[in-house]
Amino acid sequence: MTSPIVTPEQHKALGINLFNSTWDLIEKPDRTPDDDAYMINMAHASAYHWKQLGTPLNFARSEWQISHVYGILHRGEPAIYHAKRSLQYCVDNGFGDFDLAYAYEAMARAHHVLGSA
Numbered sequence: 001m002t003s004p005i006v007t008p009e010q011h012k013a014l015g016i017n018l019f020n021s022t023w024d025l026i027e028k029p030d031r032t033p034d035d036d037a038y039m040i041n042m043a044h045a046s047a048y049h050w051k052q053l054g055t056p057l058n059f060a061r062s063e064w065q066i067s068h069v070y071g072i073l074h075r076g077e078p079a080i081y082h083a084k085r086s087l088q089y090c091v092d093n094g095f096g097d098f099d100l101a102y103a104y105e106a107m108a109r110a111h112h113v114l115g116s117a
Contacts, residue, residue, distance in 0.1 A: 011052040015062075018046035022065060026072065036073055043069045060089035060099055067106040076114035083110045 006014075025031060025039040047062035054062075067082035083106035089095070090103045 006052070008053045011049045012054075015046050015049035015054065015058070018042045018049065019062070019065060022046060022069065026069065039069055040066075040073070056089050056093045057095060057099065060086050060093070060095060060103065063089060064099075064102050064106050067110060071106070071109040071113050074113055076110055079110035079113055080107070083107045 022039055022042040025035055025042070028035060031039070043062075043066045047059070047066060050058040050062050063082045063086035067079045067086060070076075070079035070082065083103065086106055087100075087103040090100045095103075
């Protein structure tokens with residue numbers, strides 16, 4: 001079976017829509033366990049699509065969102081893994097201000113979840 005071809009425009013649209021849909025679930029007050037699993041999958045899927053055509057800034061923000069999702073679900077190890085990736089993208093590419101602050105926020109949240117804050 002061959003894979004369907006996804007255009008750059010489709011990757012971008014999917015990356016954006018999945019990121020925003022993940023955020024909708026992050027803000028949903030009465031998430032179910034199925035919502036939580038869906039939220040994890042959408043965050044990873046968004047990162048996948050951004051990785052196909054995005055920039056290091058898109059990658060940093062995608063990793064931040066994945067870390068954030070794991071953090072609010074109290075899953076420390078994947079939260080710290082993705083927080084480190086977000087921070088590394090910021091450091092390697094000279095991102096400051098907003099994105100660097102959020103990468104450090106992800107690190108703090110992940111360490112808190114792990115109990116090492």
